[in-house]
Amino acid sequence: MLGFRRGCFEKVCVSSHGTIRGRVPRGLWKEQEQLETPVKRQLPPPGPSSTFLPPHTHTLDPSHTFWIVPFKKISPSFDSQTSQAFFPKRPIMEDLISREPRDLGRALCIITGASKGYGRALAFQLSCRLKPRSVLVLVARSTAQLNELKEDIVSLCGQNKLDVRCVQADLEETEGVEKTVQALKETNSTEMDHVLLINNAASLGDVSRFAQSFTDPAEVNRYLSLNVSGALSLTAGVLQAFPRRLGLRRTVVNISSLCALKPFPSWVLYCTGKAARDMMFRVLAEEEPDVRVLSYAPGPLDTDMQLQARRFSGDLNLRRSFCSMFSEHQLLSCEESGSKLIKLLLDNNFPSGAHLDFYEL
Numbered sequence: 001m002l003g004f005r006r007g008c009f010e011k012v013c014v015s016s017h018g019t020i021r022g023r024v025p026r027g028l029w030k031e032q033e034q035l036e037t038p039v040k041r042q043l044p045p046p047g048p049s050s051t052f053l054p055p056h057t058h059t060l061d062p063s064h065t066f067w068i069v070p071f072k073k074i075s076p077s078f079d080s081q082t083s084q085a086f087f088p089k090r091p092i093m094e095d096l097i098s099r100e101p102r103d104l105g106r107a108l109c110i111i112t113g114a115s116k117g118y119g120r121a122l123a124f125q126l127s128c129r130l131k132p133r134s135v136l137v138l139v140a141r142s143t144a145q146l147n148e149l150k151e152d153i154v155s156l157c158g159q160n161k162l163d164v165r166c167v168q169a170d171l172e173e174t175e176g177v178e179k180t181v182q183a184l185k186e187t188n189s190t191e192m193d194h195v196l197l198i199n200n201a202a203s204l205g206d207v208s209r210f211a212q213s214f215t216d217p218a219e220v221n222r223y224l225s226l227n228v229s230g231a232l233s234l235t236a237g238v239l240q241a242f243p244r245r246l247g248l249r250r251t252v253v254n255i256s257s258l259c260a261l262k263p264f265p266s267w268v269l270y271c272t273g274k275a276a277r278d279m280m281f282r283v284l285a286e287e288e289p290d291v292r293v294l295s296y297a298p299g300p301l302d303t304d305m306q307l308q309a310r311r312f313s314g315d316l317n318l319r320r321s322f323c324s325m326f327s328e329h330q331l332l333s334c335e336e337s338g339s340k341l342i343k344l345l346l347d348n349n350f351p352s353g354a355h356l357d358f359y360e361l
């Protein structure tokens with residue numbers, strides 16, 4: 001079985017209502033590690049699924065006050081006990097970040113695959129982090145969804161604060177990449193102090209079949225065209241269009257996955273594409289020391305891609321794991337994962353070219 005929670009620490013939340021187990025943002029845990037006495041925090045009363053009582057249960061003072069103690073490091077195997085997990089509605093990490101006054105400068109920010117899922121959530125979150133008169137470029141194939149997102153962002157931020165542009169493009173095709181780069185060139189780069197490209201668009205590919213069934217090179221090439229070639233050519237086009245200049249920060253993010261590092265049976269296309277992308281961006285980081293390059297694995301997200309994974313994965317164990325993750329509320333919200341990415345970008349002290357995982361932060 002699979003280790004989606006690699007590097008994550010499980011915590012036990014102890015309350016007068018019993019013991020509940022769940023994920024806690026690691027930042028909070030660290031914060032508590034540094035304290036001599038555990039911090040008490042308010043939580044809503046635990047739900048019916050949170051009555052699991054491990055042997056070392058403590059009883060605390062009355063009311064819903066609880067503390068969180070480190071319990072154990074999750075093993076690389078999928079833990080069936082996590083069905084008892086309890087997830088706070090709003091992650092604490094998100095609260096911390098939304099109060100942060102920092103921004104990403106006056107930026108040209110490009111997000112591919114912005115029409116839905118993670119890209120859409122990132123577009124919202126990033127729009128709040130850009131200085132006035134920044135340009136936000138949303139790229140995908142679905143015009144209607146992009147326009148809808150643009151309207152939502154403009155009504156959130158105000159017309160004057162942010163210039164939101166939609167580029168309808170199929171990044172599997174050369175023309176789609178060229179059209180996107182062309183659209184970006186309309187921006188006056190001298191007015192910007194940050195160019196931020198988020199390579200988020202991707203596809204899962206056919207996960208119903210195993211490696212030895214992919215005898216047709218054209219099928220494989222089509223997959224790699226969006227997921228590898230498209231990402232490289234777009235990144236190269238953006239870096240050429242906005243060359244190194246004093247005072248210009250350039251950041252390229254590759255939305256990666258645990259699959260870049262770990263083989264998943266029946267996911268040969270996806271794993272290959274993600275591994276290739278990670279290496280591509282590591283090479284870029286070596287070649288262009290002024291460009292800040294990050295491969296960020298966002299964790300298992302509750303999106304259409306996950307739905308496909310649950311429905312179509314050819315490997316039975318894998319399919320079951322995805323189904324349990326869904327039914328046991330193990331999937332992350334795009335916002336929760338996006339918050340960590342934005343914190344990384346705001347801190348801007350990651351080693352360029354690094355692969356960083358949601359669960360390791």
Ligand SMILES: NC(=O)c1ccc[n+]([C@@H]2O[C@H](COP(=O)([O-])OP(=O)(O)OC[C@H]3O[C@@H](n4cnc5c(N)ncnc54)[C@H](OP(=O)(O)O)[C@@H]3O)[C@@H](O)[C@H]2O)c1
Binds near residue numbers: 112115202226298306
């Ligand atoms: N979901 C997860 O559990 C998970 C886990 C780890 C990593 N990731 C990564 O996170 C990123 C976002 O995934 P997601 O779950 O949000 O996926 P999703 O819901 O399937 O969304 C994919 C996005 O990519 C766009 N896209 C797909 N094909 C395209 C093409 N040919 N040209 C241009 N845009 C295209 C889609 O828009 P259109 O259809 O409108 O073009 C959509 O906006 C991906 O890189 C994925 O590999 C996801």
